[in-house]
Amino acid sequence: MKWLIAGLLFALAVGLAVGTAGIRAENVVARRTVEQQYRAIHDRKKELGRLWFQRLQAVSPERLAEMHNHWLQKESQRRQGRVQ
Amino acid sequence: MKSGELLRIRVAFGSLGLVPVFLAGWLGWLQVVQAGTIDRRDGTPVPLSAATADRQGWRTETIPAPRGTIVDRNGATLASDRATYEVRTRVGAPRKVRNDLTLFRPWVARLVNRLALALVADSDMEGRDVLYERHKKRLASAANRAWRIDELPASGAWPKSHRRTADFLVAVGVDRLAVIHALRAYDMSAEYPTLSMQFMHGFRREYPYRDLTHGIVGHVNSFKTDLPSGGVKLETIGVVGLESFAVLEPQDSGRRRYLADGLSRPYFAALVEDAPEGAVLHSTLDLELQRAAVRELTAKCEEGLHNRKGKYAKWGALTLVEIATGDVLAAASWHRGNAPAQARPFAPYQNLFEPGSIVKPLVLGYALEVGALDWAQEYDCNPNHSTYRDVIRSLGRRKAVRDDHDCGLLTPHGIIVNSSNIGAALVGLQLTRPQWQDYMLGYGIGQSLGLNLPGESRGGNHHRSFAEEIKIRSFRANSAISFSFGYEMTATVMQVARAYVRMFRGLGAELRLVKGLELDGQMHDVPAKQDVSPSYRPEVINAIRRAMSDVVSNDSHATGRFVHQQIMKESGVDLHGLVGGKTGTAVSPVRLLDGSRATMRNASFVGFLPADNPRWLAVCVLQSDVVSRFYGGRYAAPPAVKLLLQCQKQMERQPMHQASQFRSGGQTRHAPSGVDLRLPGSSGWSASVGAGVSRDTR
Numbered sequence: 001m002k003w004l005i006a007g008l009l010f011a012l013a014v015g016l017a018v019g020t021a022g023i024r025a026e027n028v029v030a031r032r033t034v035e036q037q038y039r040a041i042h043d044r045k046k047e048l049g050r051l052w053f054q055r056l057q058a059v060s061p062e063r064l065a066e067m068h069n070h071w072l073q074k075e076s077q078r079r080q081g082r083v084q
Numbered sequence: 085m086k087s088g089e090l091l092r093i094r095v096a097f098g099s100l101g102l103v104p105v106f107l108a109g110w111l112g113w114l115q116v117v118q119a120g121t122i123d124r125r126d127g128t129p130v131p132l133s134a135a136t137a138d139r140q141g142w143r144t145e146t147i148p149a150p151r152g153t154i155v156d157r158n159g160a161t162l163a164s165d166r167a168t169y170e171v172r173t174r175v176g177a178p179r180k181v182r183n184d185l186t187l188f189r190p191w192v193a194r195l196v197n198r199l200a201l202a203l204v205a206d207s208d209m210e211g212r213d214v215l216y217e218r219h220k221k222r223l224a225s226a227a228n229r230a231w232r233i234d235e236l237p238a239s240g241a242w243p244k245s246h247r248r249t250a251d252f253l254v255a256v257g258v259d260r261l262a263v264i265h266a267l268r269a270y271d272m273s274a275e276y277p278t279l280s281m282q283f284m285h286g287f288r289r290e291y292p293y294r295d296l297t298h299g300i301v302g303h304v305n306s307f308k309t310d311l312p313s314g315g316v317k318l319e320t321i322g323v324v325g326l327e328s329f330a331v332l333e334p335q336d337s338g339r340r341r342y343l344a345d346g347l348s349r350p351y352f353a354a355l356v357e358d359a360p361e362g363a364v365l366h367s368t369l370d371l372e373l374q375r376a377a378v379r380e381l382t383a384k385c386e387e388g389l390h391n392r393k394g395k396y397a398k399w400g401a402l403t404l405v406e407i408a409t410g411d412v413l414a415a416a417s418w419h420r421g422n423a424p425a426q427a428r429p430f431a432p433y434q435n436l437f438e439p440g441s442i443v444k445p446l447v448l449g450y451a452l453e454v455g456a457l458d459w460a461q462e463y464d465c466n467p468n469h470s471t472y473r474d475v476i477r478s479l480g481r482r483k484a485v486r487d488d489h490d491c492g493l494l495t496p497h498g499i500i501v502n503s504s505n506i507g508a509a510l511v512g513l514q515l516t517r518p519q520w521q522d523y524m525l526g527y528g529i530g531q532s533l534g535l536n537l538p539g540e541s542r543g544g545n546h547h548r549s550f551a552e553e554i555k556i557r558s559f560r561a562n563s564a565i566s567f568s569f570g571y572e573m574t575a576t577v578m579q580v581a582r583a584y585v586r587m588f589r590g591l592g593a594e595l596r597l598v599k600g601l602e603l604d605g606q607m608h609d610v611p612a613k614q615d616v617s618p619s620y621r622p623e624v625i626n627a628i629r630r631a632m633s634d635v636v637s638n639d640s641h642a643t644g645r646f647v648h649q650q651i652m653k654e655s656g657v658d659l660h661g662l663v664g665g666k667t668g669t670a671v672s673p674v675r676l677l678d679g680s681r682a683t684m685r686n687a688s689f690v691g692f693l694p695a696d697n698p699r700w701l702a703v704c705v706l707q708s709d710v711v712s713r714f715y716g717g718r719y720a721a722p723p724a725v726k727l728l729l730q731c732q733k734q735m736e737r738q739p740m741h742q743a744s745q746f747r748s749g750g751q752t753r754h755a756p757s758g759v760d761l762r763l764p765g766s767s768g769w770s771a772s773v774g775a776g777v778s779r780d781t782r
Contacts, residue, residue, distance in 0.1 A: 031343075039283075043268075047261035049166045056292050061375065 142341040142354075148285050149360030151320065152332035154301055156371045157411070157599060162301045163291050163327060165362060170286040171254040171267055173199070176278035177231070182242035192233065195276070196223045202266035203255055219255070226252040254281070257288050289320070293371060296378050299430025300369065300415045300597075302327035325430065328538050331363045331601060364602035368411035376730040377402050377414035380723035385418040385706060396420070397706040398684070401431035401577040402723055404731060405701045407588050407692070409612035410595045413700070414727065415578070433533060436543040436574040437686045437705050440670030440716070441503045441643075443570040443580075445690075448496050448511055449587050449628045450523050453620045456514040457496060459627050465491035465499070465506040476509055479561035485509050485569075489641065500631035503643045503667065505569045512568025517559055520567055521550055526591045527583035529575055535597045543574035570670060581703045584690055588625060588698055590616030632664035633695040636725070643667040647689075647721035651729075663725055664698065665691030667716035684709055689720035693728040700731050 057063060114122075114132055121129040130136060150165035175195065181188040200220040204212040228234065230250030242248065258264060264283075271281040289304050291297060302325020309317050322328040341354040381402040397420065404414040417431040429435055451457035464471040467486065476485055491504045499507030515523065524530060530544020548554060549563045549572060566572035575583075578595060586593045593616040600609045636644035637660040638652075644667055648659045668688035673681050688705040692698035704724035708714045 035342075043261055043264045046167055046169065046259045046264070050259040053166060053290055053292065060293065062295060 141343065143344055144339050144341050147338035147340055147356055147360060148287070149334035149337050150287050150362040151289065151304070151322075151334055152363035152365055154326050154332070154365045154367060156367055156369045156374070157413075158370065159366075160371045161292055162297050162367065162369070162371070163289065165287040166259070166290045168256070168286045168288050169258040169264065170256045170284045171258050172251065172282045172284065173254050173270075174249060174251045174280050174282065175276070176249040177242065178278055182248065184239075185237060185242065186239045188236065188242075189233065192227050192231070193224070195279075196220060196227055198270065199223050199254055199267075202270065203258075203263055205266035206260040206262035209260070223252075223254065249278075256286060258283075259288070293375075295425075296371070296374050297325075297369075298425040299325060299417045299428075299432070299434075300374075300412075301325050301367075303426050324538055326365060326367055326597065329365065329536065329598075331603075332365060334362065335360055361604060365598060366600040366602065368406075368409075368413065368596055368599050369415075370413045370734075372734055373404055373414040373727070373731055374416070377404060377416035377723075377727050380726045380730075381416045381418050381704070384719060384723045385420075396710075397708050397719070399431050399435055400704070400706040400723075401435055402702065402704040402727065403432045403577050403581050404727055405581045405585060405595060405703075407585055407698050407701050410582070410585050410589075410593055411599070411612070412578070412581075412595055412597050413731070429539070431705075432577045433535075433537055433579075434539055434541050434576065435705075435707070436541045436576060437684075437688070437707055438573065438670040438672040439570040439575050439580055440668035440686055440688055441505070441508075441569055442666050442668035442688045442690045442703075442716070443573075443583075444500055444503065444508045444568070445628045445632055445666050446527055446583055446587055447508060447523070447568050448500060448631075449620060449624055450519075450526065451511050451514055452496070452624045452627060454515070454519060456519070457511055459496050462493040462495055463499065463507050463510045465494050465502075465504045465510070467506060471510070472506060475513060476506065476565065479557065479565075481561040481565060485565060491641075497627070497631045497634070500628070500666065501634045501637075501639065501643075502641045503635075508568040509565040512564050513560055515564065517550065517556060517564075520564060523567075524573075527586055528579060529573055529583065531579075533576075533578055533582060534594055537597075541576055543576060543579065545573045549573075570668060571672075577703045577705050580688075580690060581701055584692070584701050584703070586616075587620060587628070588692075588701075590619035592616040592618070629664055629692075629695065629698065632666050632692070633661060635667065636660060636663050636665045636691070636695075636721075643717050644689075644721060646715075646717045647725050650722055651725060655729075657729065659725065661695055663691050663693045663728055664695040665689055665721065665725070667721055669714070669716045682709055685712075685714040687714050687716040687719040689716045689724045691721065691724045691728055693732055700728055702728050702731075 121131050123129055150167070153161060153165070154163040155161050177188065178191075181191045197220060200216050200223055203219045204216045209215065227250060230252040231247065236243070236246060254267065255263075258267070267281055268283075270276055270279055272279065291301065291303075302322055304320050304322045304327050306318050306320045309319050311317050320334075322332060326332075336358065338356045338358045338360045340356045381400050385397040385400040387396065397418070399420065400416075400418040402414070402416045403412060405412055415430075415432040417428070417435075419428045419431070448457060452459060465487065466472065467484070467490075472485075485505050487502070487504050487506055489502070491498075491502050491507065494502060494504055494507045496507075496511065498504070499511065512520075524545055530542055532540060532542055545563070545567070549559070549567075554563075563572055582593070582595050585595065592613065594613050596610065596612055598610050600607055602608070635642050636648050638645055638648050642648070644659075644665055647665075651657050651659050666689070668686070668690075670686040670688070672684050672686060674684045675681050685708050686705055687708070688703070690701070690703045692701045702724040704720040704727075706714075706719045708719075
């Protein structure tokens with residue numbers, strides 16, 4: 001009987017060790033996943049900052065006037081071409 | 085059980101029993117005998133505590149702080165740090181290529197090619213082919229230097245003493261997601277297991293309205309500085325304009341802890357401690373008015389480029405000030421030539437000029453305030469009459485005082501409207517030398533604006549104007565008369581604006597360029613100076629104001645009639661009674677950079693609106709090297725008046741708020757009213773680990 005109990009206790013100890021190692025490994029994997037998501041979010045924040053600035057530049061009155069002028073010139077060239 | 089078995093079991097369990105005894109003994113040795121510390125190799129003691137164990141398990145990365153943000157009075161961002169990555173790579177030469185050096189160079193070329201392709205991975209990029217070639221060339225050069233490839237033999241095995249790993253900069257300012265993904269894909273990839281990428285924090289200074297704000301917002305420069313530890317640090321500081329303010333300097337860096345696996349890969353990151361936040365400097369500038377100022381000044385200065393070949397301004401300056409607070413709402417600068425904008429002086433506070441007749445209201449206002457002038461008295465301003473002969477010519481002045489049109493009897497009101505030099509000289513001669521000194525001091529001529537702007541020009545009177553050895557008669561003959569119509573002194577446009585603000589509000593008034601500072605989410609107002617005493621009597625201010633109002637009228641002798649007619653013709657607005665002002669035209673010898681002297685003509689104008697209760701003040705100056713036909717009323721007045729009208733229009737509308745704000749750190753903050761984006765934990769300051777401070781370079 002006592003050998004059975006000793007065996008069970010040993011199995012429990014091994015099970016606990018394996019379980020603990022497994023949980024710790026899971027934790028490591030989870031933490032790494034969190035870290036990767038964390039990085040991904042910050043990568044996107046950088047992209048967002050760039051896009052925000054790009055859009056802001058694109059809609060400034062000076063830029064819009066420049067674009068308008070460009071379109072007018074193209075239109076003018078197109079009409080001149082048609083006349084010729 | 086046999087006796088032998090029993091003995092073996094006892095020995096086995098006895099041995100196991102020794103383990104806890106040994107551990108307990110070891111614990112006692114460390115904690116008791118060694119008294120809780122052990123020594124490092126360098127001799128410093130390390131306390132044996134749980135905190136030490138934690139500390140040694142964790143690693144820390146530094147999160148650099150951004151420079152502060154500059155916003156206009158409505159919150160529109162004028163300058164901000166945008167977070168980017170600085171990417172470095174550490175690559176070890178694999179065993180295969182080390183064993184056969186004929187494979188190494190092609191392997192490096194392939195690697196460089198891959199990295200260059202990754203840097204142009206975003207299909208939205210313009211000129212990718214050109215960029216790709218440029219990156220490839222740069223990376224090849226960096227890899228060559230890092231591995232010292234020139235010193236490697238063409239074939240054979242890798243020399244034992246030669247460096248196996250290379251560490252080089254891949255790119256700075258990486259902010260495109262596609263590029264970031266492409267670069268991350270190479271980090272310890274199956275294809276390049278010996279390559280690790282380091283994404284370090286960096287910032288790019290952005291100016292959303294750069295063309296409008298070059299001088300007043302300023303710019304930053306980066307300098308390499310040596311660290312005491314032997315490294316090199318790249319320091320970025322503001323050199324001119326608002327950027328030069330120390331409060332915008334990056335504050336203490338934040339820290340972020342992480343753990344690393346066996347390959348030093350970070351796998352867990354704690355929150356950022358002491359998340360760095362740049363200060364937010366709320367300037368008094370108004371972006372829309374700044375835009376209008378730049379547009380009007382540029383249009384006027386460049387007018388001559390098209391219709392008067394060679395007859396256009398050399399430089400111009402225009403500033404708009406709110407009189408009640410001294411707030412500088414707009415300040416624009418223009419210079420002829422193709423010099424880069426950063427290399428040009430910012431004319432409103434750096435370019436000096438002889439103000440000419442725009443000081444006459446200041447002189448008459450001072451004289452009236454100190455009792456040296458009777459506003460009802462008439463002065464004979466005819467140069468052929470006895471008054472001129474007896475009062476001015478008799479002093480022995482070398483240069484005669486002349487008006488551009490003959491004037492007769494003029495009251496002080498008429499002197500301002502006609503801009504009579506003789507009339508102003510007659511008034512100026514009523515002032516004593518100490519009073520002239522007090523005049524200079526009171527209006528701040530020759531004194532700093534106190535805005536802490538680097539490179540500010542102060543100007544002032546000639547250094548011998550008030551010298552003790554100059555006799556009173558000589559002072560009266562030269563300086564007193566010259567001061568009366570704005571000669572023998574120099575000032576900047578912003579100094580003239582401050583002088584007028586002082587006349588209207590009080591001699592203690594100052595200009596203001598910063599409304600407030602936001603530090604760690606707390607707003608600290610910079611109040612406008614309240615105590616501006618001593619102030620002129622209301623009747624003095626009203627007399628000057630009415631005279632200046634009549635300058636901008638259709639009176640045939642009013643010097644502001646041209647701008648009156650122009651605005652009436654262009655927009656149907658009658659400026660008389662709406663805008664007050666004073667024109668000025670001065671011809672001055674100027675020393676050029678090459679040491680030569682040239683004669684310049686300054687066209688100037690100071691105007692305010694509304695004429696009956698001045699709220700905004702604009703000062704404009706254009707300097708030309710074409711001496712003839714360059715008048716203040718014709719060249720300087722239109723931009724100033726148009727800016728004032730634009731200001732009135734804008735104030736009638738609701739202030740244009742830009743809800744979407746772009747602040748330091750590349751965070752886009754949509755700021756609906758009532759929402760505090762700077763709540764604890766919302767800073768967003770954190771990023772990938774395994775990186776140092778990007779501004780520190782090796």
